[in-house]
Amino acid sequence: MAFLPTYRHILETKSSSSSSSSSSSSLFILLIPLTISHLTLTSAQSSICRTSCGEIPINYPFGIDDGCGNPYYRHLLACPSGHLELRTPSGRFPVRSISYSDPHILISDPFMWNCLDGNNFRPTRPFSLDTSTPFSLSSQNNYLFFNCSPNHVIMKPKTMFCKQFPDKCDSSCDTASYLCRQLPECASALGSSSCCSYYPKATESLRLMLKYCASYASVYWRNTGDTPPYDQVPEYGIRVDFEIPVTASCLRCQDATKGGGRCGFDTQTQSFLCLCDKGNATTNCKDVNISWHGKKIIGAVAGSVTAVSFAGAIGIGAGIWYLRKLKAKAPVTHGVQSNENRLF
Incomplete structure (x- = not known):
C-alpha cells in the first residue's frame, strides 16, 4: 500500500532510542482510520437508507x-x-x-x-x-x-x-x-x-x-x-x-419470514444486495451462511448468487429499451407543420 513506505520513512527518522513497542503502537493508531473506513464501506447499508x-x-x-x-x-x-x-x-x-x-x-x-x-x-x-x-x-x-x-x-x-x-x-x-x-x-x-x-x-x-x-x-x-x-x-x-422491476432475489430479501430486508445494490459493481440490520447479504437476512463483515460478502456478490437477478434486471431494462425504440420509429409531426404534412 502507498502509505507504508512513507510510514517506514518516518520511523527511520525517529530517534534510535524509540522502543519497538511504541513503533507498533504508532502503526496501530495509523491503521485505525483505514480500518474504520473499510468497515464503513462494507457494513450494513440498511441503516443509511x-x-x-x-x-x-x-x-x-x-x-x-x-x-x-x-x-x-x-x-x-x-x-x-x-x-x-x-x-x-x-x-x-x-x-x-x-x-x-x-x-x-x-x-x-x-x-x-x-x-x-x-x-x-x-x-x-x-x-x-x-x-x-x-x-x-x-x-x-x-x-x-x-x-x-x-x-x-x-x-x-x-x-x-x-x-x-x-x-x-x-x-x-x-x-x-x-x-x-x-x-x-x-x-x-x-x-x-x-x-x-x-x-x-x-x-x-x-x-x-x-x-x-x-x-x-x-x-x-x-x-x-x-x-x-x-x-x-x-x-x-x-x-x-x-x-x-421484480426479481426473485429482491422478493426473497423482502420476505418477512426471512428477515424482511431491503433491496439494494453494491455501489461499485451494481450487483444485488439484501440490506439487513446486521449487514449486507446476498440472499436474505436469515441466511445462516452469511458473512456479515469484511470484503468476503462484497466479492461474493459479483460472481455467485446475484448474477442471475442482475442479469434478469438487465433483461428487463433491455426489453423496455427495445419497446421504446420500436415506438420511436413511428412517424410523428410533433404537432408542427412541415413540408411533409402541409396541404398545398
Missing part, C-alpha cells in the same frame, strides 16, 4: 441514498433540505407524490403557465425525460398551449391528408377542447388569448411546439375514487410513469 423525504415515502425501486433501491433508478431522485426532486435533462423538478400501487410520480413545473399568469406569459422551458431511464410521460397528461402561431402549428384536423397519408398524419392542437373551455381552477384566466390542447407523442414535441407558442401547461387527470364518470378531476402537474 432513508425511507422518506419530507412526507413522501421512498420505497423500492427508488433510493435517495446510494446503494439503496434498484441500480436503474440510481441518482434519479434527490432530497435536498427535505424536499424531494426528480432529476431530468431539463433540470430538477419538485415531486408532489409517488404512487407505488399505480406506479407514477407527480411533479410540478414552476416554469409552466399557471392561473396567476393570466395573459402575461413568462419565459418557459420544455420538460423532458431521458429515454434511457425507466420513466415515461403518462398518457393521462394533457398539454395546453397558449397563443400558438396558426401558420406553424397544426390547429385543425386534416381529414383528407390523413386518409391519403396515414403514416404521416398526426393529431392537431385542439382549440375546442374541454380543458381550453374549462381551465382547471381558473376558467376565464386567459381572456382573449388562444388555447389548444395537444398530447405530445414524443418529448421533442414540447420543444418544437414552444418555438411557436407563448407558453404551455400540463394537466393530468387525478383519480378521486368516486363513481364514474365523476372519478377523475383535472389538476395542473406532470404525471411520469415508471416500472417496478
Whole structure:
C-alpha cells in the first residue's frame, strides 16, 4: 500500500532510542482510520437508507441514498433540505407524490403557465425525460398551449391528408377542447388569448411546439375514487410513469419470514444486495451462511448468487429499451407543420 513506505520513512527518522513497542503502537493508531473506513464501506447499508423525504415515502425501486433501491433508478431522485426532486435533462423538478400501487410520480413545473399568469406569459422551458431511464410521460397528461402561431402549428384536423397519408398524419392542437373551455381552477384566466390542447407523442414535441407558442401547461387527470364518470378531476402537474422491476432475489430479501430486508445494490459493481440490520447479504437476512463483515460478502456478490437477478434486471431494462425504440420509429409531426404534412 502507498502509505507504508512513507510510514517506514518516518520511523527511520525517529530517534534510535524509540522502543519497538511504541513503533507498533504508532502503526496501530495509523491503521485505525483505514480500518474504520473499510468497515464503513462494507457494513450494513440498511441503516443509511432513508425511507422518506419530507412526507413522501421512498420505497423500492427508488433510493435517495446510494446503494439503496434498484441500480436503474440510481441518482434519479434527490432530497435536498427535505424536499424531494426528480432529476431530468431539463433540470430538477419538485415531486408532489409517488404512487407505488399505480406506479407514477407527480411533479410540478414552476416554469409552466399557471392561473396567476393570466395573459402575461413568462419565459418557459420544455420538460423532458431521458429515454434511457425507466420513466415515461403518462398518457393521462394533457398539454395546453397558449397563443400558438396558426401558420406553424397544426390547429385543425386534416381529414383528407390523413386518409391519403396515414403514416404521416398526426393529431392537431385542439382549440375546442374541454380543458381550453374549462381551465382547471381558473376558467376565464386567459381572456382573449388562444388555447389548444395537444398530447405530445414524443418529448421533442414540447420543444418544437414552444418555438411557436407563448407558453404551455400540463394537466393530468387525478383519480378521486368516486363513481364514474365523476372519478377523475383535472389538476395542473406532470404525471411520469415508471416500472417496478421484480426479481426473485429482491422478493426473497423482502420476505418477512426471512428477515424482511431491503433491496439494494453494491455501489461499485451494481450487483444485488439484501440490506439487513446486521449487514449486507446476498440472499436474505436469515441466511445462516452469511458473512456479515469484511470484503468476503462484497466479492461474493459479483460472481455467485446475484448474477442471475442482475442479469434478469438487465433483461428487463433491455426489453423496455427495445419497446421504446420500436415506438420511436413511428412517424410523428410533433404537432408542427412541415413540408411533409402541409396541404398545398
